[in-house]
Amino acid sequence: MGNRSQNPNRVYGVTEPISMAGPSESDMITNRELEKFLADAGLFESPEEAIRREEALARLDQIVKDWVKHVSRSKGLNEQVVEEMTALIFTSGSYRLGVHSPGADIDTLCVGPMHVTRNEDFFGELHRILVEMPDVQELNSVPDAYVPVMRFKLDGIPIDLLYASLPLPNIPEDLDISQDSILHNVDEQTVRILNGRRVTDEILNLVPNIQNFRTALRCLRLWAKRRGIYSNVAGFLGGVNWAILVARICQLYPNALPCTLVSRVFRVYNLWQWPNPVILCPIQEGSSNVWDPRRNRKDREHLMPIITPAYPCMNSSYNVSNSTLRIMMEEFRRGNEICEAIEANKAVWVTLFEPFAFFEAYKDYLQIDIKAQSGDDFRNWKGWVESRLRFLNSMIERYTGGILQCHPCPGDFSDECRPHCCSYFMGLRRKQGSSPEGGKQFDIRWIVDKFKHQVCQYSAWKATMWINVCHVRRKNIPVFVFSGGIRPSQRAKVAAQDCLGKRLPGNNFLHADDAGSRKRRKQVVVNRGVHLEEFSSLTSGTSTASLQIEAGEEEQSEAVIADTIRNKNYRKNMTNHDQEPEGSVKCRSPSCSNPKGASPVEKWVTDSSSGEIVGLSDMKTEVSGGTVENNSFQLSMTEQGVQIPVVGAGGRNSCSKSPQNEGLEELEVLSADISFF
Known part of the structure; x- marks a missing residue:
């Protein structure tokens, strides 16, 4: 199940892989060290806790089935129909991906029939039922959230419960919510709720080796939490964002071990030129909700687009701001430098996971x-x-x-x-x-x-x-x-200040020769004329371009990665690069951007035959000087300080x-x- 070797010729993603090379003997040693570190860090739950989770889910399933019958009876349905009424529980998030840690909550989705409503019955009657249950603790309903949720602990297991009412008189036991038809005639909130499970399943379907993906994702989740950049609500990235980023690297290095995948996450995203989007499969059009910066002005304002693979494809990282993007890019740079040192046997894994002070x-x-x-x-x-x-x-x-x-x-x-x-x-x-x-x-x-x-x-x-x-x-x-x-002591203060840029992050264990080598390698990138803004991440299908890297070339430079991801051969077949897609709107006035007077001029490259987006060719920002103004608000510059x-x-x-x-x-x-x- 973890390795889809039965179809070795399948290409995952929208481009050819960067490297098909398998692991070397050194990679296997490094990978064993990484897996030992993860085990010592306590990332894996005990068999006893796994059984408790399964029991809690079974209990929750029975609770919602009884609740649907109770609501159906109270609304006058005859007893025979009531006995046939049911609801289904689906899991999503880290639990469904298989990367949850001990004590983590379980993201769950309850799907019910059309006469059982979200506001009145779910946040009303079901909430009252749970309040009266002695084994339910810390119940908290958030009905007016972007994704309405009910949070509680059931037998000590934390659960986030969502509800979707489908336009069906009853819910069949074999309901397949992966079918796009499930989204017909439902509101936008229901689409977002259903897509939690649909996106999770699609991610698992789009990686070549599930077990390697899971190990690499566990590693990145731990790293992001310790470095303080794991939080969607704070403007960083959450679980689904990190899963998509890791899945894309798995597509680019399908035969790599988790240790190599982790290293390549930092190498690739350290070079990534946002707002070029990260996508796992072609974007399927057909809905106004689909992420499309050619036609949707708000989509053009997204700073770090990470697109969900399930229809309708949306940006899962719309909360990212300029400040949080800057912080994450600093962390990608630090991670890349440390991983280079690990590969050169000049650092150990624990260095990568040092908490940010x-x-x-x-x-x-x-x-x-x-x-x-x-x-x-x-x-x-x-x-x-x-x-x-x-x-x-x-x-x-x-x-x-x-x-x-x-x-x-x-x-x-x-x-x-x-x-x-x-x-x-x-x-x-x-x-x-x-x-x-x-x-x-x-x-x-x-x-x-x-x-x-x-x-x-x-x-x-x-x-x-x-x-x-x-x-x-x-x-x-x-x-x-x-x-x-x-x-903390003064020594910790100095270390934290170093991480802010007084010295290059993670550079305290590198020799001067290594820094010079890295500087020369970056100069090679410039000399070769690599323009990362030409990344063609949004291809409408798999490109004919292919780059096979032999085992001895696995340690390729940033230039090779950039050349591959931007997919030069695909761009040679394109015409009318400077033309805007039909129906698109350029944002040229300050009112369309930020109050600085910034006016982004965007050139979206499209395939002349299909009209699909294939990349962002140019992004320029013109900033007007003077006082910062926006509507009736004006920022006053005073002599007294902030x-x-x-x-x-x-x-x-x-x-x-x-x-x-x-x-x-x-x-x-x-x-x-x-x-x-």
């Missing part, structure tokens, strides 16, 4: 505290605020012209002494290479006010739900964020501290001004 990496931080009166209110309030934090990030960078950069820290931190309260943090720094003009700094108080106002528009907001935003210096970060409540007040939100339109805030002490703020050097 977030609270030692910056001088200034934003701290966002939230509080509610009860446990249920806190879980609801927390889920809502988490989904809004990325907008604060975007607003700050947008209205400062990208000069003030934010680094959101995934996850929350809690002080055991403060019940129903947690804190989020964002690192702040001035863009590298920029310097204050005449000592002028940014005043972002109104941005914080605007964010607080938006958060308090929560439909289920209560007077006891509170949010506070303040600026803290590194030395005043609360101790509860650190392991064991102990601040002004960030201590802001409380006790009401929807209040900037003052709420009277319901007793029990939550304000953290000490040294200064409301942040100076950047």
Whole structure:
């Protein structure tokens, strides 16, 4: 099952592989070291926990079947029909992919008949049933989320449950949701819900070796979590994003072992020129929801398109911002350098997975505290605020012209002494290479006010739900964020600063000769005229171009990878490169882009015969100088510094501290001004 060797001639993906070479003896040794590291890291659950998960899923299946019968009976259906009514449970996400770790939640999907509705019956009656069950804990419903979800623990197993009502009088036991016809006559929310399982299954169908894919994906998930870039809600990448990125590398190196796949993930994506999209199969047209930057203006604004393989193909990484993309590219560069050192026997795997010391990496931080009166209110309030934090990030960078950069820290931190309260943090720094003009700094108080106002528009907001935003210096970060409540030593601070660019990330173990060799290799890329913006990732089918790399050439340079991915021979057959696709709209005015006055001029290369997108040939940005303006908002440049007040939100339109805030002490703020050097 793990290796589809019965069809060795099948080509996976939209281009020919970069290399068909198999593993060498050295690769096998390195791979054993990687697998041992993963096992020692505790990534694999015990047989006992696996059995508990299966039992919890069986219990959940019986619960939803009984619930559908109960709802059907309450709506007047006769008893014979009621007894035949059923619902089905499907799994998706990491559990379905086979890469879940101990204690991870199970993403589940319940599919029910058309008379059992999502709002009234799922979030109403089923929620009431679960509340009364003693083995259900931490129940939290989020009906107004982009993907409505119910979260709870069943017999101690965390579960995320979605619901899709299909236009069918009953659900057959052999329902196949992989068929595109399942999407007929359903709303957009239902399409998104169903596609969770459909995308997962398609990913597994599009990789040449499932077991190697799983091992490599486990490795990348652990790396991303330790480096602080695993979070879709924070603007980084989530589970499905990482799965698609790894699956694409599996297609390009179909015979490689997981250790090689991990190395090539960093090598390829370190070179990748976003917003060229990553896709696993040809994009099937036929719906307005399909990702198509030729016709959809919003799709043109996506910074890091990672396209789902199931119809309708969508961008799974629409949350990525300029700041989070920059951070991830820095991490890809670091990972590539460390993997090169591992292949040269100058580093070990543990170096790659060293945690990022977030609270030692910056001088200034934003701290966002939230509080509610009860446990249920806190879980609801927390889920809502988490989904809004990325907008604060975007607003700050947008209205400062990208000069003030934010680094959101995934996850929350809690002080055991403060019940129903947690804190989020964002690192702040001035863009590298920029310097204050005449000592002028940014005043972002109104941005914080605007964010607080938006958060308090929560439909289920209560007077006891509170949010506070303040600026803290590194030395005043609360101790509860650190392991064991102990601040790290000065040595850790220096190491964290090195990761921010004072030295090349991961370069502390490389010799000068290695750095010079890498510099010369990059010069070769320039001399050969490699233009990575010519990547033809969006081909309408498999190209006739083929590049076979012998075993001795496996250590190819970045230039070879770039030449292969951009697929030169395919581009030679194309005409009218500078013509826009019929029906497309160029975004030339500032109102179509960001408030900096940036005007991207995009040239989408298309196949003249089929009209399919095959790549982004050119992207230019013209930035107007002067004051940053957008609609009625204007960013004021003050002499006092970056002004960030201590802001409380006790009401929807209040900037003052709420009277319901007793029990939550304000953290000490040294200064409301942040100076950047």
